[in-house]
Amino acid sequence: MSARVLLAEDEENILTSLTFLLERAGYDVSVETEGPKVLKAALSTPPDVLVLDVMLPDMDGYEILRRLRASPATERLPVLMLTAKGQREDRETALRCGADLFITKPFANSEIINAIGELAEKRLQ
Amino acid sequence: MLSANILLFVCLGYVALLFAVAFVVDWRTRRKPIRWLQSSVIYTLSISIYCTSWTFYGAVGSAARNGLEFITIYLGPTLVFIGWWWLLRKLVRIGRAHRITSIADLISSRYGKSPSLAVLVTTIAVIAITPYIALQLQSVTNSYQVIVGNNDGTTTAFWIAAGMALFTILFGTRNLDANERHHGVVAAIALEAIVKLLALIAVGVFATFIVADGLDDVFAGISAETIQGAGDIFGPRWIALTFLSATAIICLPRQFQVTVVENIEERHVATASWLFPLYMLGMTVFIVPIALVGQSVMPSGSNPDLYVLTLPLAENRNELAMLAFLGGFSSATSMVIVAAIAASTMVSNHIVMPVALRLLPAKAVSGDVRNLLLTSRRFSIAAILGLGFLYFYLSGGSDALAAIGLIAFVGVAQFLPSLIGGIFWRSATRAGAIAGLVVGFALWAYTLFLPSFDGHFILSAGVINQGPFGISLLRPEALFGLDHFDPLVHAVVWSVGMNALCFVVFSALTTPDGLERLQGALFVDVYKSSGGSASNISAEVADTEDLFVLAQRILGGVPAKKLFDEMAASQGIKTGLPHPTDAVVARLERELAGSIGAASAHAMVTRIAGGQTVSITELIDIADETQQVLETSRQLEEKSAELERTAQQLRVVNDRLRTLDAQKDEFLSQVSHELRTPMTSIRSFSEILMEEHTITDDDRARFVHIIHDESLRLTRLLDEILDINRLEAGVSKLDLTQLDANAAVKKALETIAGMTRSAGVTVRTELATDELWIRANNDRLRQVMINVLSNAVKYNLADKPEILVRTALVDGFVQIDIIDNGGGVPPEVSTSIFDKFARGIRTGRNHGAGLGLPISLAIMRAMNGNLTIEVTAENTTFFRLSFEHALIRHRAPAPAQGTA
Structure with a gap:
């Protein structure tokens, strides 16, 4: 059974490339583009890996992560955070909120695929 | 009778002894001070110059004539020393703190370093002590005459005066520095004090126990009335005399000299407060017995003033007579030496020096000045003794020694109001002191001094008896009909009374200037400063710091720091304060003088540089009172307020930045x-x-x-x-032309027509019927409108999307409103909608960067217009573009309906 990855991202073209790459790598990919919907989807059917953009409409990634960590079902959910703000305080905020990994846009394809693979492996062990 | 040669030989031998003592003490003191010569006993003995030959001879005479009245002369000083020793201590403290050189210096210094006051006090002092000097000449002359039987009194007196002048010049002007204490002279005087006490006691013991048969024999058959004398005890004359003698011990220039100027340690005053009355008791105890024995033994008609001398002579005790003569001689010489030193110091410091400094070339070296000082003091001594001789000559050798002494007492008593007022009353002023002194001195001269010549000098006998021009009200000895007092009491009441009255009234009427106030406070509150025995170890450091504090206070922090840094640098000191050299002090004083005036600067700097006992805090407190400092502080306040304003502006700018x-x-x-x-x-x-x-x-x-x-x-x-x-x-300057807003709207709508059509948006227009002239850039205006319109299309979520575009002229402004029903902008976003990259509504997959509205606003502003978002109905987004109307003449607009 292939690992399920939830992509939480509101940029259409980025979603396109990530979906393409992850499906090619054999993941089961689902997509959400709005903050509250991401939270709802992650809580109802927790994926194996959550790829979470910080700048989402209506609820930002930090808030979503905080709420996920507060719920027993998702407190140990592997989360990879994406942000277009590459500043150090963004990384710190992400890790403090409970992100497992943090990647700054623009990223190399190999970088994000390896990161997701790492998290999925940890999850399945 | 003794031969003149023997007497002369003994006198010269005695003088040589005094010289030897003075010389040795001076010489030793310069190398290593002799401890016991610095003691309070020596100090007390030197004060005993109060007991002059007048006391030595005259007290017996007074006792013989007036009974116990002579006691008043001792009573006053005793009261002062026992009851008022703290007054003396205060004088001593002030004298040391301010390096006072004489009573004239003290009074002038107290009243703002007034040169005129110094001259006035000096003049009064010289005139007042002249009778006193004459008195000494007379007593020595008389005693000489009695012993050798020479009758040419005037010649004798002249040579005695000349001898004393030489003696004093040699004694008193050996030291170059006027401020230096005369240790040698004081030692010699102390020796003389012992000689005169021993001599008087020896004569007293001789009279009581050898001539008479003990005290019982002396007082046998003597009624209380005889002893009490003619004057009633505790009557006006008694009170006046006690008052005068109390005053004299403070105000006599020579007493001031030994008590204050020559004082080595303040605590010596405490010893003197009981030892000096004891000394005077020793001088008094045999006065009455000698007088009584003299009266019973000596032939009637013999001068009771000379009983001390004539009694041993009559009994053929030549060696005792010689001792008595030496006692009288000691009394006279010690008084004359000190009086002449004191007077010459005043004359040279306060009269000769100011004149000389004005006449001499400015760059006269200090050596010249010192030589001038010495010369002037030597001449002053000669002149003072000359005056004494002149008085002796003119007054015709009045027989009553005591009367002459009292004239001097009343004269110097004129200093009392200014002196006491000066050290206890802050508000005493120079004008008050001058008024009191002038009036008191004039009344003294008129009622007592001039009449003492018995009509031989200035005032004729007629004037003395009938008053000037026969006006009896102005009779010198019964002024304004005040004739039931004796002349002395009369003079005291008038001169001292009017003096004190004028002093108080004029002080109350005038305001002291800055320096007067400064000095007044320093004198009155001399104890408020830190103790006089401050450590000398860190004096140098403390001095510079004090100077720096003062400089900061008066010049301001930065200039003071700069000045001191410069001075330190010139001494080769990189960091820290400069050493307090004379150059530093002088430089600072010059700098300070620019701010607070030379006199104040001098006062302040010398007080500190001299390591004096006045605290800086006090100086600064006083300095604060001076007008200059107030002015400086006012300017500082203004500057500080200005700085505050600047700082405020800077804060605003800073916040904005x-x-x-x-x-x-x-x-x-x-x-x-x-x-x-x-x-x-x-x-x-x-x-x-x-x-x-x-x-x-x-x-x-x-x-x-x-x-x-x-x-x-x-x-x-x-x-x-x-x-x-x-x-x-503002780098992009837009070219503005006059154009019609309606036409611009129509063109923009044409451009966007394809987009609205494909999105299914209905566009309505309500355009003003007339042209709405504005000044704008055509392309840029269209860019703004398309931007706003495309937003209205893109973000419209309504089922039946609609856009209304209308134009109007309102209050001279042309308005272009673009209103859509697409869901509106939440109020919390409406304020930030023009911020760069802000997106009003995040609808998920729109890719429009948030720069459209900020750019539109920037364009509108660059065209002197504005873009605002108006909050109206729910679900409605309302943007308004506004421009100033370009044409003033215009009819009111009428809205027109239409659909694009």
Whole structure:
């Protein structure tokens, strides 16, 4: 059974490339583009890996992560955070909120695929 | 009778002894002070110059004539020393703190260093002590005559005066420095004090126990009335005499000299307060017995003033007579020496020096001045003894020694109001002191001094008896009919009374100037300063620090620091304060003088530089009172207020800069974010295209298309960012032309017609019927309108999307309103909607960067117009473009309906 990855991202073209790459790598990919919907989807059917953009409409990634960590079902959910703000305080905020990994846009394809693979492996062990 | 030669020989031998003592003491003191010569006993003995030959001979005479009245002369000083020793201590403290050289110096210094006051006091002092000097000449002359039987009194007196002048010059002007204490002279005087006490006691013991048969024999058959004398005890004359003698012990220049100027340690005053009355008791105890024995033994008609001498002679005790003569001689010489030193110091310091300094070339070296000082003091001594001789000559050798002494007492009593007032009353002023002294001195001269010549000098006998021009009210000895007192009491009441009255009244009427107030406070509050025995170890450091504190206070912190740094640098000190050299002190004084005047600067700097006992805090407190400092402080306050205003402005600017800086940071962060997003897609897809060789042609075409789109998006973003920055910075100057707003609206709607049609948006227009002239840039205005309109289309979520565009002229402003029903802007967003990159509504997949509205606003502002968002009904977004109407003459607009 292939690992399920939830992509939480509101940029259409980025979603396109990530979906393409992850499906090619054999993941089961689902997509959400709005903050509250991401939270709802992650809580109802927790994926194996959550790829979470910080700048989402209506609820930002930090808030979503905080709420996920507060719920027993998702407190140990592997989360990879994406942000277009590459500043150090963004990384710190992400890790403090409970992100497992943090990647700054623009990223190399190999970088994000390896990161997701790492998290999925940890999850399945 | 003794031969003149023997007497002369003994006198010269005695003088030689005194010289030897003075010389040895001076010489030893300079090398290593002899401890016991610095003691309080020597100090007390030197004060005993109060007991002059007048006391030595005259007290017996007074006792013989007036009974116990002579006691008053001792009573006053005793009261002062026992009851008022703290007054003396205060004088001593002030004298040491201010380096006072004489009573004239003290009074003038107290009243703002007034030169005129110094001259006045000096003049009065010289005139007042002249009778006193004459008295000494007379007593020595008389005693000489009695012993050797020479009758030419005047010649004798002249030679005695000349001898004393020489003696005093040799004694008193050996030291170059006027401020230096005369240790040798004091030692010699102390020796003389012992000689005169021993001599008087010896004569007393001789009279009581050898001539008479003990005290019982002396007082046998003597009634109380005889002893009490003619004057009633505790009557006006008694009170006046006690008052005068009490005053004299304070105010006599020679007493001031030994008590204050020559004082080595303040605590010596405490010893003197009981030892000196004891000494006077020793001088008094045999007065009455000698007088009584003399009266019973000596032939009637013999001068009772000379009983001390004539009694041993009558009994053929030549050696005792010789001792008595030496006692009288000691009394006279010690008094004359000190009186002449004191007077010559005053004359040279307060009269000769000021005149000389004015006449001498400015660059006279200090050696010249010192020589001048010495010379002037020597001449002063000669002149004072000359005056004494002149008085002796003119007064015809009045027989009553005591009467002459009292004239001097009343004369110096004129100093009392200014002196006491000066050290206890802050508000005493120079004008008060001068008025009191002048009036008191004039009344003294008129009622007592001039009449003492018995009509031989200035006042004729007629004037003395009948008053000037026969006006009996102005009779010198019964002024304004005050004739039931004896002349002495009369003179005391008038001169001292009017003196004190004028002093108080004029002081109350005048305001002291800065220096007077300064000096007044320093004198009155001399104890408030730190103790006189301050450590000398750190004196240098403390001095410079004190000077620096003072300089800071008066010059201000920065100039003071600069000045001291300069001075330190000139001494080769890199950091820290300069050494307090004379040059530093002088430099500082010059600098301070520029701010507070030379006199105050001098006063302040010398007080500190001299290591005096006045605290800086006090000086500064007083300095604060001076007008100059008030002025400086007012200016400082103004400057400080100005600085405060500047600081306030700077704070505002700073806050604004900080806001701008924060905005700049936020903008850069936003730009970075907006650029990273398209770049992420571009990078990701290009990597896919580079690395994945198995993708379909469809995917490949789709991915290349995305890369292309995102590249365009990047370019547009950069253009917008550059555009908005240039607009905001005012770099892009837009060319404005006069155009019709209605026409512009129509063209914009035409441009966007395709977009609205495809989105199914209905556009209505309500345009003003007339042209609405505005000054704008046609292309830019269209850009703004298309931007707002396309937003209205893009973000419209209504089922039946509608846009209303209307134009109107309101209050001289042309308004272009663009209203849509697309859901509106939440109030919390409406304020930030023009912020760069803010997006009113995040609808998910829109890719419009948030720069459209900020750019539109920047354009509108660059065209002197404005773009606002109006909050109206729910679900309604209402943008308004407004311009100033370009034409003033215009009819009221009438709205027209229409559909585009």
